[in-house]
Amino acid sequence: MSEHDLEQALRRALRPADPGEGFTDQVLARLDSSVAATPVRPVRHPRGSARPRWLPVALAAALVAAVGITYWQEQRHDRQRGMQAREQVLQALSIASANLNAARGAVLRVEDPIR
Amino acid sequence: MEADSLALDADEHLLACARTGQISGFRELVRCHQGAVYSLALRLLGSREDAQELAQDVFVLLHRHLSGITSPAHLRFWLRRVVCHRAIDRLRQRPKLAAMPLEAAAQLEAAVPDSDPLLQRRLRQLTAQLAPVPRAVLLLRYQEDFDPAEIARALELPLNTVKSHLRRSLALLRDQCDGLRRAESGGKHR
Numbered sequence: 001m002s003e004h005d006l007e008q009a010l011r012r013a014l015r016p017a018d019p020g021e022g023f024t025d026q027v028l029a030r031l032d033s034s035v036a037a038t039p040v041r042p043v044r045h046p047r048g049s050a051r052p053r054w055l056p057v058a059l060a061a062a063l064v065a066a067v068g069i070t071y072w073q074e075q076r077h078d079r080q081r082g083m084q085a086r087e088q089v090l091q092a093l094s095i096a097s098a099n100l101n102a103a104r105g106a107v108l109r110v111e112d113p114i115r
Numbered sequence: 116m117e118a119d120s121l122a123l124d125a126d127e128h129l130l131a132c133a134r135t136g137q138i139s140g141f142r143e144l145v146r147c148h149q150g151a152v153y154s155l156a157l158r159l160l161g162s163r164e165d166a167q168e169l170a171q172d173v174f175v176l177l178h179r180h181l182s183g184i185t186s187p188a189h190l191r192f193w194l195r196r197v198v199c200h201r202a203i204d205r206l207r208q209r210p211k212l213a214a215m216p217l218e219a220a221a222q223l224e225a226a227v228p229d230s231d232p233l234l235q236r237r238l239r240q241l242t243a244q245l246a247p248v249p250r251a252v253l254l255l256r257y258q259e260d261f262d263p264a265e266i267a268r269a270l271e272l273p274l275n276t277v278k279s280h281l282r283r284s285l286a287l288l289r290d291q292c293d294g295l296r297r298a299e300s301g302g303k304h305r
Contacts, residue, residue: 001289006288006289009234010238011257014238014258016154024145027149027171028142
């Protein structure tokens with residue numbers, strides 16, 4: 001069977017069929033019933049129905065995230081302040097040590113002038 | 116060609132009437148397209164009841180979306196796209212064993228007498244055995260005369276996928292039909 005013959009046979013085999021006499025009326029009846037049912041539907045409170053369900057969850061998540069970020073920033077500042085204080089103490093100790101060494105040299109020179 | 120343009124003109128008028136809320140215009144639109152929509156639904160779902168329900172759903176949906184339909188060509192495309200998507204969705208929700216519609220689709224006889232009723236019946240059976248997406252591709256091509264680009268747009272598939280489905284389905288159908296013919300001629304010779 002050639003491709004053309006097969007395609008023609010398919011077109012003949014797949015011709016549209018009629019859904020039956022009452023089909024159009026059934027569609028229109030469904031339209032009527034859906035139109036009649038429409039005014040009954042809006043029974044919910046308008047403000048309640050307008051608010052999306054995910055809003056409270058999103059607000060709670062945003063609040064938790066804000067608290068978490070604030071806490072983390074506080075911790076970071078504390079750590080930074082601690083590091084700065086440590087560096088200042090180390091610097092002060094090194095200055096004091098240099099001064100002590102200089103004083104010890106001076107004392108030794110006074111006690112033993114030949115040196 | 117002339118008949119097509121006359122049909123589109125008539126659809127344009129009916130569409131305009133239906134958009135203004137005239138139920139007679141909408142009734143005629145349903146009459147014009149119900150055969151195609153119902154046949155697509157039946158050949159995809161394989162059950163007359165399901166096909167009737169789906170086809171009605173699609174027309175009720177059309178009534179709600181009439182303002183968004185811009186032309187008769189858009190209407191034709193919209194109806195076929197929606198019925199295919201909804202039928203494929205329903206088939207995916209069904210259990211596997213129930214998704215093998217053979218009899219209803221095979222018995223769906225065309226209005227015009229066939230030149231080879233046995234071959235027509237066999238083709239309808241084989242079409243019904245295809246997976247949902249290749250079946251929708253084949254139906255849009257040979258029932259609705261969509262070209263591959265239109266099918267790709269309607270089913271939201273890449274063009275090459277559509278062409279590949281068509282090629283594979285035609286090869287399968289040809290093999291099966293040739294097998295049937297060989298079996299027939301073998302039977303006659305005995």
